[in-house]
Amino acid sequence: MAILQDNEGSLNAMSINSKNDTNKFRKNPYPGEELAALNESPATPYDPHAHRNIEHPTTNTETLIHILKGCLGTGILAMPDAFKNSGLIVGTVGTFLIGILCTYCLLVLIRCQYEICKRVRKPIISYPDTMKYALLQGPPFLRFATNLSAPIVDGFLIAYQLGICCVYTMFIAENINKVIYDTWHYEMDTRIYTLILTPLLIAITLIRNLKLLAPFSQAANFAMFLGLGILLYYIFQEFPSIGSVNFVGSPIRYTFFIGTTLFALEAVGVVLTLENNMKTPKSFGGVTGILSVGMSTVTVLYVIMGFLGYVKYGEKVYGSITLNIPETILARLVKLIFAFAIYITYALQCYVPVDIIWMFYLKERFTKRENTLLIQYGLRIICVIITILLAIAIPYLNLFISLIGALCLSMLGITFPALIEICILYPNNFGKLNYILLKNVILIIIGIFAGVLGTVLAITDIISKSQS
Template identity: 30%
Template sequence: MNSNGKISFDFNQPVERKTSQLGWRGGISGNEALMNFCRVMVGTGVLALPLAYKQSGTIVAILLILFAGFFFTYVSCEKIVISALALAKRHGYASLDYGNVAENAFRHSFDSIKRYGWLARLFTNGSILLMQLGIAAVYTVFIKEHFEEIAERIFPSHNLSGSIFFGLALAGCCLIVMIRDLRFITNVSTFGNVAMTIVLIMVIQDLVRPPYASGQHLASPSLPSIIAAAGNVVYAFCSHAVVLPLANKMKEPKEMSGHRGVLSLGCSVVTILYALVGFFGYLKYGDAVRGSVTLNLPDTTFYFIIRIFLVLVVFTSYLIQHFVLVDMTWPRIQNAYGANNFLINYPGTAERMLCIVFVLAAFLLAVLVPDLGRITSLVGVTAGCFLGFIIPAAIHTATFLPEYLADRDYRSLALHMSTNCAFFICGIFFTIAGIYSNW
């Protein structure tokens, strides 16, 4: 608050941090944060974007990707970051995660909503858990469908049902999540990042080379198919849960935002990449494109190896997703039931039992929606819309609306509150319409 009583936040000043609470002194640079952001953004979701072109048509799909890249990712992540930095500056917090930003935005806002801070934190953390669980379910279906492709290559005359491959996927997932050593998980993550880069390069070089499909004839897509395409696009772009951890690790968190910040550059690069992969994937395979474009790759030994490689990559990603799930919930379980004899005597066993519970929950969702294109879209329009549209708008409104009203800054009020209202409307519309279209 300045001498005029105005609550302000100068983005040209570094955030004052309590380094004793942070646990680190230096931090990563803006360039390192940019590379990490792009690496996290570009995952298996990009492989479903050619399907979005099939579902909505080329023009609509490009518009959806541009909309998601700018509004869903850049603008909404910008709202989260500037709200977190403002709250940290005003109230002396060292750093805040997504749930704590939501809680403190409400706690330090209007008197009428202060008491709902805990609910905002609960809803935000619940949405993150739902997103992670949904991604795990997508990975389960992804593994199952690629297992089927691999089996058909090795045993062309097999008559195994889809249930058998679901069982194999479940067994593999249960085994991989038993790994709890952090150093090993870090090495697995590094391997997964390198392997995913190789797979994407191999896939992209196939997509851009002719021959191309002759039939892309979806002239007037229906609203449900456009909503389904939007869900696939949102799923590919959803990375809101990693933005604040990255900002908290930066030497200068203010470099995350701004027109030349990490978010702006990262979203621009990823949006262009996504638009090109989706376009060339649909151009290459036309209306035959499947839930993951890797399922359309040529039936050769080289691409058979690529498919196997990709399954290994997805298993590593599955392990990371479950590590996040357990890392968010296990400490709370220990705090709530710390006196339980079983938790005291067998903490490792109890933690692995929690891992199995999450695996089974993701497996159940995968069985309920066993189609890769549908489940990807469903996760995008539910948890993705919560994290990318509804929650950022609520946080930004609770953080800055009292300031705009107190200062009679009606220009900022009109600009930011109109976008927040639009975010609310988009989030609610896509969630309801998406569930109806995909379930």
């Protein structure tokens, strides 16, 4: 559940160090100093790592632990359903390939951010402004998008974060519904439970001082790992033969597998946060760096959960494997444990879109008003209501996970990093036979194809289920 803390941290880390510069740059998209810095080679080399003023930097070990905690969220509970869409062999191989792809693209993004920081002589810049700075020096035919780039990246980040909040809302509602049904055999539409959650979600989201949530977040982390341990206990009871499930799924369903796996594995906010707050950031990248080690471990854990969960429950596996475990007191406790963990971290996840919208789009207009605090609270309530309405309108947990993964993470995690590297290396640093350019063009095509096809199929399936 640390993914939520880390996402919040990523915004704070970037905000504290560069928010003033970012606001200035977004107001004036072609500042002379920035353009000069992009095109000059100063006599004195600039090392962004040496100029980062971090109050409490993390060690390599702490960073690795954060990666492991940050990537082990609700996505791991959806991996058996992802394997159902792909088949056992395709799911296993595909998860490893997607893990390698995600790790590589994140390494590219970090490397490009570091290069831009060197050129503009700033210790840290945000993801949206990385795109903007890159387009300023990229191919001329792309520069028309400079003014739109930051809002587009912000839009995907906001959509992704609000999408996660929708997934969390549905997850809580479905698990509570299952516990009540298993205990008292009282069945009610999950959307009603979603609606009932509204005041509780608003209450926790209105806590502006996130330090107050820190003890609860640690409890959520513990609950998550405890719940995973109990899940494995149930999975290994009367474990069936591997031959009882499909080894290769229907190709038309592969996009759902890709979307779910991207949702589970991709962690742009976490990665940028951790690199920005490391004591020795040079240890983060590389084949044997902290990121590669952490993502490799996470990928293996996702393969294990997807493999075992799919073999155990087969085609009957739900969007969250917690809904498959039997009707026992311990099983009900597990569902409540996960529901508690997700509820606590909902506030941290919702903090991210609220902060982006307020800092970059509303603060300048409303900061001098007497009711500024009331407006901020109103923004938080609106974000919660949006997630509630979406969760009620689309009450299909597995399809929503695939939709968010395909729509947002194919762009944020694959397409944008490849585009940024093209712009950074333009016009003549693409290696022999322009292999770097070719590689990035292929990544952009893969990202766009996966995003468009996955989104269309997910929406089609959602409409089909709604009409049935």
